[in-house]
Structures are given as structure tokens and as C-alpha cells.
Amino acid sequence: MNEFVYLYRRPPTARSPSQLQQSMQRWQALTQADHVALGLSPVVALNRAMAIAQNDGPDRGLAAIQSIEGVERFASYPFYPASLGELELRRGRAKEAKAHFKATHRLARNDGERRFLKSRITACERRR
Numbered sequence: 678m679n680e681f682v683y684l685y686r687r688p689p690t691a692r693s694p695s696q697l698q699q700s701m702q703r704w705q706a707l708t709q710a711d712h713v714a715l716g717l718s719p720v721v722a723l724n725r726a727m728a729i730a731q732n733d734g735p736d737r738g739l740a741a742i743q744s745i746e747g748v749e750r751f752a753s754y755p756f757y758p759a760s761l762g763e764l765e766l767r768r769g770r771a772k773e774a775k776a777h778f779k780a781t782h783r784l785a786r787n788d789g790e791r792r793f794l795k796s797r798i799t800a801c802e803r804r805r
Contacts, residue, residue, distance in 0.1 A: 682726065693709070699779040721746045721756075727760055755784035766801060775801035 706777020722745045742760060751757035762777030775798055780793040 719750050722746075723751075723757060723760060727763075730764055730767070735764040739764050739768075747799055753784060755781045755786065755790065757795075758784070762797060762801075766797070766804070769804070771801040771804040 689780040723742065726738050726741035726745065729741045739761070742757075742764070748757065758780040762774045762781060765771075765777060766774035771797050778797045778801060782791060783797065785791040785794055
């Protein structure tokens, strides 16, 4: 799992297409094994959707998020609306992204998350 964190914390320009493809293959293996053994958890599915977005674009990532079963379990999970906001922003839909980031800001668990989310809200306002 540390490999995924390392890859996605790097700037997009520092990621090679082969690294992204390898990451997607590993996510596929993890989620298939998890799905067979335990049922695909919503958090794992959300992480997989973000990997899809990194590899195939925000539209595919959003489609993967929309296909997640059990999203009601995300009611208090700040990374669900944050993921939606990030992908909407990448699609150029700043108004929708801002709404998701505001929802996430209300769910933030600490000052660091709130500062980060405020910066994403500001980024949305600059793109209008």
C-alpha cells in the first residue's frame, strides 16, 4: 500500500504512464481479491476509483465512484465528497467542485484538513 501513497503523492508530471498502469493492475488485483474474499469495501472502491481517474481521466473516475455500492456508509467520511470535488475540478466544473469541497470542509476532522480544503475551495473560486 505504501507504493500507492508514494505514487499518488508525487506530482502528476513525475508519474510515468507505466507507473500508473502498474498501479492500476495492482489495484485490480487487490480489489478482485478483496471482492472475492470479503466483498469490496466502499473505501477500497473509492481508492480504486481515484486510481482509475489518475490513469484514465476524471470522467472514468467519477463513473467508478458512482458505481460504488454502500455509499451511504460515507455519510461522515470526508474523503468521499473530497474525491468528488477533486474530480469535478479536474473536469473544469468549479461550481460543482466547490460544493463538494464545502461539504468536505464540514466533515473535516482537524485544522490541517480544514486548511487544505479551504485551499481547494479557493482554487474553485479562481477558476470561475
